[in-house]
Amino acid sequence: MPYTAEHKQQTRTRIIESARRLFNRNGFEAVSIGEIMSDAGLTHGGFYKHFAAKEDLYQAAVLQFICGDGPEQWQAKHIDPNAKGEALARMIVDAYLSRDHYDDLDGSCPLIAFPSDVARGNGTVKDAFRQVMEMMVGAFEANLPKGKRPARERALALVSMVVGGMVLARSVGDEDLADEIRATTRRQVYDAAGWQL
Amino acid sequence: MPYTAEHKQQTRTRIIESARRLFNRNGFEAVSIGEIMSDAGLTHGGFYKHFAAKEDLYQAAVLQFICGDGPEQWQAKHIDPNAKGEALARMIVDAYLSRDHYDDLDGSCPLIAFPSDVARGNGTVKDAFRQVMEMMVGAFEANLPKGKRPARERALALVSMVVGGMVLARSVGDEDLADEIRATTRRQVYDAAGWQL
DNA sequence: GACAAAAGATGTTCAAGAACATCTTTTGAA
DNA sequence: TTCAAAAGATGTTCTTGAACATCTTTTGTC
Numbered sequence: 060m061p062y063t064a065e066h067k068q069q070t071r072t073r074i075i076e077s078a079r080r081l082f083n084r085n086g087f088e089a090v091s092i093g094e095i096m097s098d099a100g101l102t103h104g105g106f107y108k109h110f111a112a113k114e115d116l117y118q119a120a121v122l123q124f125i126c127g128d129g130p131e132q133w134q135a136k137h138i139d140p141n142a143k144g145e146a147l148a149r150m151i152v153d154a155y156l157s158r159d160h161y162d163d164l165d166g167s168c169p170l171i172a173f174p175s176d177v178a179r180g181n182g183t184v185k186d187a188f189r190q191v192m193e194m195m196v197g198a199f200e201a202n203l204p205k206g207k208r209p210a211r212e213r214a215l216a217l218v219s220m221v222v223g224g225m226v227l228a229r230s231v232g233d234e235d236l237a238d239e240i241r242a243t244t245r246r247q248v249y250d251a252a253g254w255q256l
Numbered sequence: 257m258p259y260t261a262e263h264k265q266q267t268r269t270r271i272i273e274s275a276r277r278l279f280n281r282n283g284f285e286a287v288s289i290g291e292i293m294s295d296a297g298l299t300h301g302g303f304y305k306h307f308a309a310k311e312d313l314y315q316a317a318v319l320q321f322i323c324g325d326g327p328e329q330w331q332a333k334h335i336d337p338n339a340k341g342e343a344l345a346r347m348i349v350d351a352y353l354s355r356d357h358y359d360d361l362d363g364s365c366p367l368i369a370f371p372s373d374v375a376r377g378n379g380t381v382k383d384a385f386r387q388v389m390e391m392m393v394g395a396f397e398a399n400l401p402k403g404k405r406p407a408r409e410r411a412l413a414l415v416s417m418v419v420g421g422m423v424l425a426r427s428v429g430d431e432d433l434a435d436e437i438r439a440t441t442r443r444q445v446y447d448a449a450g451w452q453l
Numbered sequence: 454g455a456c457a458a459a460a461g462a463t464g465t466t467c468a469a470g471a472a473c474a475t476c477t478t479t480t481g482a483a
Numbered sequence: 484t485t486c487a488a489a490a491g492a493t494g495t496t497c498t499t500g501a502a503c504a505t506c507t508t509t510t511g512t513c
Contacts, residue, residue, distance in 0.1 A: 065458085067459085101462085
């Protein structure tokens with residue numbers, strides 16, 4: 060068999076990385092297969108050697124966020140990989156609601172980049188989306204102080220808040236208002252989690 | 257001048273209503289002008305007598321939610337128009353996070369229906385989006401009990417939560433999980449607002 | 454070194470759709 | 484009743500893009 064299996068895998072990964080970047084910025088529909096392949100340094104024809112249809116890329120692009128190697132800059136900048144417990148949970152919140160994340164259109168979390176696209180998509184994409192969400196819920200759940208309600212419940216609420224806040228910030232088209240939304244959401248998350256600012 | 261001004265206005269409104277419904281369900285890109293016009297009982301050609309470009313419809317479709325006549329069923333069912341203060345604020349939250357809203361793909365709030373589409377759109381759509389958000393913030397702000405933080409801040413956080421919760425619920429593709437997200441978000445909103453369940 | 458199997462490139466098909474040009478219909482005003 | 488201005492219908496253009504068919508290149512195996 061010519062072209063080693065790793066080679067194909069690498070190419071496939073390159074395609075997915077290009078797709079995620081372009082999808083993140085422009086949405087599923089607005090990006091053509093040709094653009095993605097070209098961005099990955101290939102031509103349009105080879106696409107179907109890796110995927111049966113464009114839709115299959117949606118799922119892969121969403122999962123790339125948690126399967127790709129290494130955190131994004133906006134994550135690395137705010138999260139100390141050695142941190143644990145409350146400190147870690149706070150770092151995740153800070154990273155998520157950071158200006159860096161807000162500005163990083165290419166590398167942002169898929170929960171922010173395409174919620175409505177996924178809501179309209181097929182079960183496969185939704186499943187990928189759910190996985191990303193559950194991963195985030197899990198990260199909070201494991202690092203939340205005890206409270207009157209179950210940790211999962213509070214973790215889910217925190218995810219709702221940070222996702223909602225960033226989604227709104229990205230959509231209002233006003234930097235100052237976006238800053239206000241991010242800052243406000245962060246304070247309220249801290250309150251809800253029982254953390255000091 | 258043939259065709260009275262009201263007639264034109266009515267037709268325009270019909271186009272916007274069709275557009276909102278179809279956009280809500282399928283997104284801006286996936287719906288063609290022909291489909292919208294046809295849904296409104298017209299043919300594609302007449303579109304440009306009302307709008308210069310398809311993009312102009314995006315803004316109109318978003319604003320239709322707050323400019324259209326009468327609340328959606330999911331709103332009417334949970335909100336007593338005579339209610340005031342905390343009772344009203346609770347009704348708004350209940351309506352927003354209701355199963356009725358979740359199920360109403362055509363009539364849902366634009367903040368839920370197309371956050372990512374708007375985030376990628378031009379300033380005009382974003383401005384419309386902002387208006388819808390500010391209207392919601394205002395509704396909460398005016399009806400929140402006193403607390404240690406400014407009412408606007410807490411109102412903004414509530415909006416982040418309910419929007420985030422519904423956006424996630426719509427995207428996970430699992431009814432049970434969606435129910436959990438809605439219920440959990442609601443409890444946490446009540447906690448955050450200082451309301452009893 | 455020849456061979457073949459798979460990756461990737463090139464080229465084609467077909468459909469969709471935005472924009473607009475040009476007809477036809479409507480209806481208020483004269 | 485006629486006229487004309489604007490709404491709406493019909494028809495056309497041109498571009499884009501998904502899918503796939505068919506070449507060409509690569510490289511491991513014999």
